[in-house]
Amino acid sequence: MSTLETMSRHRCHGGVQGFYRHASTACAGPMRFALYQPPQAEYRPCPVLYFLAGLTCTEETAAIKAGAQRLAAELGLILVMPDTSPRDTGFDGATGDWEFGEGAGFYVDATEAPWSARFRMHSYVVDELPALIAANFPADTARSGICGHSMGGHGALTIALKHPGRYRSVSAFAPIVAPSQVPWGRKALPRYLGENPEAWAGYDACELVRRQTFPGTILIDQGEADTFLEAQLKPELFDQACAEAGQPLLLRRHVGYDHSYWFISSFIDDHLRHHAEALG
Amino acid sequence: MSTLETMSRHRCHGGVQGFYRHASTACAGPMRFALYQPPQAEYRPCPVLYFLAGLTCTEETAAIKAGAQRLAAELGLILVMPDTSPRDTGFDGATGDWEFGEGAGFYVDATEAPWSARFRMHSYVVDELPALIAANFPADTARSGICGHSMGGHGALTIALKHPGRYRSVSAFAPIVAPSQVPWGRKALPRYLGENPEAWAGYDACELVRRQTFPGTILIDQGEADTFLEAQLKPELFDQACAEAGQPLLLRRHVGYDHSYWFISSFIDDHLRHHAEALG
Numbered sequence: 440m441s442t443l444e445t446m447s448r449h450r451c452h453g454g455v456q457g458f459y460r461h462a463s464t465a466c467a468g469p470m471r472f473a474l475y476q477p478p479q480a481e482y483r484p485c486p487v488l489y490f491l492a493g494l495t496c497t498e499e500t501a502a503i504k505a506g507a508q509r510l511a512a513e514l515g516l517i518l519v520m521p522d523t524s525p526r527d528t529g530f531d532g533a534t535g536d537w538e539f540g541e542g543a544g545f546y547v548d549a550t551e552a553p554w555s556a557r558f559r560m561h562s563y564v565v566d567e568l569p570a571l572i573a574a575n576f577p578a579d580t581a582r583s584g585i586c587g588h589s590m591g592g593h594g595a596l597t598i599a600l601k602h603p604g605r606y607r608s609v610s611a612f613a614p615i616v617a618p619s620q621v622p623w624g625r626k627a628l629p630r631y632l633g634e635n636p637e638a639w640a641g642y643d644a645c646e647l648v649r650r651q652t653f654p655g656t657i658l659i660d661q662g663e664a665d666t667f668l669e670a671q672l673k674p675e676l677f678d679q680a681c682a683e684a685g686q687p688l689l690l691r692r693h694v695g696y697d698h699s700y701w702f703i704s705s706f707i708d709d710h711l712r713h714h715a716e717a718l719g
Numbered sequence: 720m721s722t723l724e725t726m727s728r729h730r731c732h733g734g735v736q737g738f739y740r741h742a743s744t745a746c747a748g749p750m751r752f753a754l755y756q757p758p759q760a761e762y763r764p765c766p767v768l769y770f771l772a773g774l775t776c777t778e779e780t781a782a783i784k785a786g787a788q789r790l791a792a793e794l795g796l797i798l799v800m801p802d803t804s805p806r807d808t809g810f811d812g813a814t815g816d817w818e819f820g821e822g823a824g825f826y827v828d829a830t831e832a833p834w835s836a837r838f839r840m841h842s843y844v845v846d847e848l849p850a851l852i853a854a855n856f857p858a859d860t861a862r863s864g865i866c867g868h869s870m871g872g873h874g875a876l877t878i879a880l881k882h883p884g885r886y887r888s889v890s891a892f893a894p895i896v897a898p899s900q901v902p903w904g905r906k907a908l909p910r911y912l913g914e915n916p917e918a919w920a921g922y923d924a925c926e927l928v929r930r931q932t933f934p935g936t937i938l939i940d941q942g943e944a945d946t947f948l949e950a951q952l953k954p955e956l957f958d959q960a961c962a963e964a965g966q967p968l969l970l971r972r973h974v975g976y977d978h979s980y981w982f983i984s985s986f987i988d989d990h991l992r993h994h995a996e997a998l999g
Contacts, residue, residue: 449981
């Protein structure tokens with residue numbers, strides 16, 4: 440277990456918004472995350488909600504822009520917001536392209552060199568980070584939910600579907616649901632996983648839900664004015680896959696809302712309540 | 720009246736968060752501001768709450784970090800968040816010092832060259848911006864309140880006290896209340912206003928409240944873990960000045976809170992309700 444370094448801590452809504460860094464085994468280097476402790480965490484272990492951010496984001500993005508702390512303080516939820524990839528990897532092509540590499544880890548365990556040495560965000564989020572949280576914070580990690588936005592919505596859906604029983608609740612904002620079929624995924628997945636459609640399917644929510652459903656309703660919010668809606672997001676594909684698999688899905692489409700955190704902050708409370716209900 | 724240029728608009732909490740630019744007469748160059756229109760603005764004119772930000776901030780800071788839109792949407796308040804100074808002035812010494820010049824306009828009308836040509840944030844906020852809002856948005860500018868943080872708290876208090884009847888409500892987070900007496904003010908005011916203590920007093924809340932009280936309770940929130948508390952903020956000076964002047968003041972001190980927007984976002988709802996009550 441690596442040592443946790445506190446970058447900063449701020450009193451917020453009666454709890455503490457902290458920013459932390461540690462040496463990651465999964466990602467073979469330093470990783471950063473933000474964590475909000477609600478006031479209740481001073482007295483008892485609290486359930487945990489992971490929020491996975493999208494392309495170009497860091498551990499600061501959702502912490503600053505989503506506006507989740509207010510209701511998390513009321514509901515007694517710990518919020519964990521990891522960075523979206525390892526940083527300063529020095530790999531050729533790891534920076535300079537917002538759709539691939541640093542800031543674009545896609546929540547996979549890469550199998551192709553050089554990415555396989557550092558880009559293991561799936562193991563990081565599923566195994567290493569929860570153990571670190573359990574060891575360092577008053578967290579009841581048996582009660583965990585997962586949420587995310589865009590690439591992070593893809594992360595939340597695939598992680599919840601791949602690990603039945605690990606998460607009691609899952610939701611997403613404007614998620615990439617079929618990376619095997621859309622430009623973002625068709626660009627990133629081959630470079631991380633090789634030219635192997637079966638490997639891509641292991642990180643494709645539409646494929647995964649056909650193999651194993653999630654024991655609970657999946658909540659997805661999608662803005663109708665989202666410029667990525669038609670080419671990259673295609674929620675109708677997940678809607679159809681869920682219908683065929685018998686997966687309960689609440690897919691809400693919101694007129695006028697775009698892909699930004701202005702959209703997320705407008706509906707984050709509904710997601711927190713969705714998770715709090717499942718996390719008890 | 721200058722033409723308003725829309726930089727971006729985003730659906731948010733049923734209303735619209737916009738970012739705008741225009742050619743300012745007061746500041747003799749382009750100025751930017753953020754404005755949130757609540758859903759009610761589609762049907763009727765809404766009261767206006769100005770939020771003045773602090774040193775280093777822009778029109779984006781409070782819009783992104785304060786988390787005010789959620790309750791503003793419920794209460795039907797228009798939020799106006801201007802930039803903290805003119806930009807790209809090219810004046811010697813206007814950049815490179817976070818405590819003076821661009822990003823540090825101190826909400827004064829400078830009288831010293833070269834600053835007097837552009838740094839006229841007092842006239843901009845009090846006269847030009849309200850006229851621009853009235854002409855371009857469904858605003859009931861007769862019902863206006865003003866709020867601010869740190870240097871912007873100083874701006875809100877001095878503007879409200881200097882213009883009786885113009886604002887129905889005023890509040891501040893961790894304001895500079897006695898710029899004539901603290902390092903931030905002693906550094907900036909002589910450069911903007913000359914070596915004239917009477918000119919400084921015209922922008923000093925502690926001095927102004929002794930000359931003319933505000934017709935209503937002033938709300939101030941202050942964090943006790945604010946690193947600027949003892950040297951720069953000194954709320955006890957305003958507390959004493961208000962007591963001597965018979966000015967109703969609700970000064971709340973919050974254990975553990977610092978100077979950041981983590982503090983502001985924790986108490987912004989109380990400020991919005993304070994203003995909404997006065998604005999009807």
